[in-house]
Amino acid sequence: MEEGENFVILRKTAMNIFELLDTFSWIFYVVIGIFLLRFLGLFFTVKQQTAVIMERFGKFRDIRHAGFQFKIPIVDKIAARLSLKIQQLDVVVETKTQDDVFVKLKISVQYVVIKDKVYEAFYQLDNPYTQITSYVFDVVRAEVPKLKLDYVFEKKDDIAVAVKGELQGAMNDYGYDIVKTLVTDIDPDEQVKQAMNRINAAERAKVAAQYEGDAQRILTVEKAKAEAESKRLQGQGTANQRREIAKGLEESVNVLNKVGINSQEASALIVVTQHYDTLQAMGTLGKSNLILLPNSPQAAGEMLNNMIASFVTANHIGNEMEKKKEQDE
Known part of the structure; x- marks a missing residue:
């Protein structure tokens, strides 16, 4: 009984092994078949954002995506x-500006094949790069000679728009859409660039000199204002000082009048007193300058007489001027 059961188990195991080998065989045959079909070209794959043009016996068949x-x-x-x-084509164009300066412009053209016009893009246009380059050369060499060099830099967007407009109308019929055109570089002749740099440096130096001159002028004006204000304040202080001296003299005269000394005697006494006070102040100074002044009592009297004569003369001149002014009126 046990031998019979073992035989059945061995038989089932063998059948499972044969079935497994048979499955592997089928898989092997399938892989070999796929490889052969791929090798013979029965099927193929198309990547994303790609269009494949199929021909049958050299004639257009269809487009696969x-x-x-x-x-x-x-x-x-x-x-x-x-x-x-979207693809990009860079075109370098050398041309001349209105002011006879040779310049190189780098035009970047971004274009794409229109999905619904793949047939036209392949069969109607043999070399799209050459075609686009020709249109770029034509437009740039027609637009740039109208502008001076400085305006070429300012109008580069207008040049790009003109190139796109020309290309869009021409290439759309061939299955290409112009996405954008850019003027990515403007390169004048080396000597012209050096001259432009020198001009810019001179212009900046001129502006700097103007600012420095303005600053110096402002400093001079402010200094003059400060000096004028200083002199005004100094004069005001001198006037105040003299006013106070006059008040002091007036008070001194009034005090002397109260003790029985008349105005003339009081004035002489004040002059003599100030004269000797001045001599005393000068003697106390530590400086070595030599000053010779009269120090006799007669000197003070002469000084007083001279002052009185000056006051009388000034008063007389003032009266004469007032009379003349009244006669003129």
Whole structure:
């Protein structure tokens, strides 16, 4: 009984092994088949944002887009793969400005194949790069000679718009859409750039000199204002000082009058007193300058007489001027 059960188990195990080998065989055959079909060109894949043009016996068949695609080997052929992504073409154009300066402009053209016009993009235009370059040269060499060099830098956006407008109208019929055009570089001749740098440096130096001159002028004006204010205050202080001296003299005369000394005697006494006070103040100074002054009692009297004569003369002149003014009126 046990031998019979063992035999059944061995039989089932063998059958499982054969079934497993048979499964592996099928998988192997499938892989080999796929490899052969791929090698023979029965199917192919198309990447995202790509269009494949199919031809049959050299004649246009259809356009395939992203995904898993089949074709008949030998009969069908992949003629081209066109990218539907945005591409960029840089074109360097050398031309002359209105003021006879040679300049190089770098134009960057961003373009894309229109998805619905893949046929036109492949069959109607042999070399899109050459075609775009020709239009860029034509537009730039027509626009830049109208402008001076300084305006070329200012009007670069207008140049880019003109290039795009010309390209858009021409390339759209061939299945290409112009996304954007940019003037990415403007490069004048080396000597012209050096001259422009010198001009800019001189202009900046001129502006700096003007600012320095303005600053110096402001300092001079402010200094003059300060000096004028100082002199005004100094004169005001001198006037106040003299006013106080006059008040002091008046008070001294009044005090002397109260004790029986008349005005003339009081004035003489004050003059003599100030004269000797001055001599005393000068003697106390520590400076070595030699000053000779009269110090006799007669000197004070002469000084007083001279002062009185000066006052009388000044009063007489003032009266004469008042009379003349009244006669003129």
